Amino acid sequence: MRKLDHILIIDDDQVNSLFSQIILEDADVAETASVCYSVPEALDFLQSASTSHDTVFPDLILLDLIMPGLSGFDFLDRYYQLDYNKTQEAQICAFTSYGNEEHLEKLRKYDVIIGLTPKPLSVLNLQNILSKCTYKYL
Template sequence: MHKLNHILIVDDDEINNVFTQIILEDADISHRTSVCQSVPEAFDFLRNSEQHQEPSFPDLILLDLTMPYHDGFTFLEYYYQAGFQETQDAVIIILSSSEEEELKKRALSYCVVQGFLQKPLSLVMLQNLLSTTAKVQG
């Protein structure tokens, strides 16, 4: 399997972030994993990555939808306003505890969003994701 260069987790839940990092580490699917705990932090991180190439722009972004102040949809709007969907080849996967069908439909309406997974991430979920998401496969 192709190893990704960089995965970014955008989630305000520290415990979930640690758990997700452990799953990603066990799967050994990327050279680097970064974590941002808010939308503004993530957006600054992405702008810096695009401008300086260090750290590299993520191949895969695991995005939570429900965060205080700025939610995952705010992140997606910023992402589109910055034009990242045109200049970068990242795949965004929603990793959420929400089971609301309307949120899922809304998230999947963004072309960069390639999937919607329920928290917590498991190794089986990750493997299924990688086998069905062509852009992440390389």
Template sequence: MKPLTTILLIDDDETTNYLNHRLLSRMNIAEEIRVVTNGEEALEYLQKAFAGSVEYPMPDLIFVDIKMSVMDGFEFLDEYQKFDEDDKNQTVMMMLTSSASFYDLERLKKYPEVRKHYSKPLAEADVREILAENF
């Protein structure tokens, strides 16, 4: 499999970002891994990426945390749904969570863009599964 161009990690937890970045880098599955720390930063990044900015490469894969300060994962998803379908179809979105409550998992069902949820931090088996099923 050819490496993905860009992965976007959206999480406000430094330790999780470090661990996920390290794992993804070690597995050498993407040319670039970008990190933003809340939903607002992610929306700004994606607006520029969808507009074709060279400095903001289109992510092939997005991991978004549910619980974040400033703008949480669900607020981000509400805004993300407003993007053009053609743009959204260029990316694969996964939800990350440290506490998969029944309420959160039920709420996720109203966001078809989210393919699946995973516990934080990512494990190598999770990444292999994501690649096999989506790329």
């Protein structure tokens, strides 16, 4: 199987982010795995990736929904306002400890969302996420 070029983790929990990075590196599913610890940091990162040749725009984003300040839903709204859903091929998997029906209902309006997976990331959850990706990896 072909590796993804870039996976971005957006999660304010540094321990969980490190654990997720280790899972991604051990699974060897991407050339690069990056981490942003807040929505503003992630939006700045994506802005840079969309305008620079130094950073590849992520193929897959693992997005924590519940973060202090701006939430994962705020990120998704801004992502759509910036038209990344139209200009980029990234797919997003919501990543949360607190998944519920209300979250699922809110996520349905975003066509870039390929699922909701619980924290912490596991190899099985990662395989499930990758099976939903509609490009490159499969």
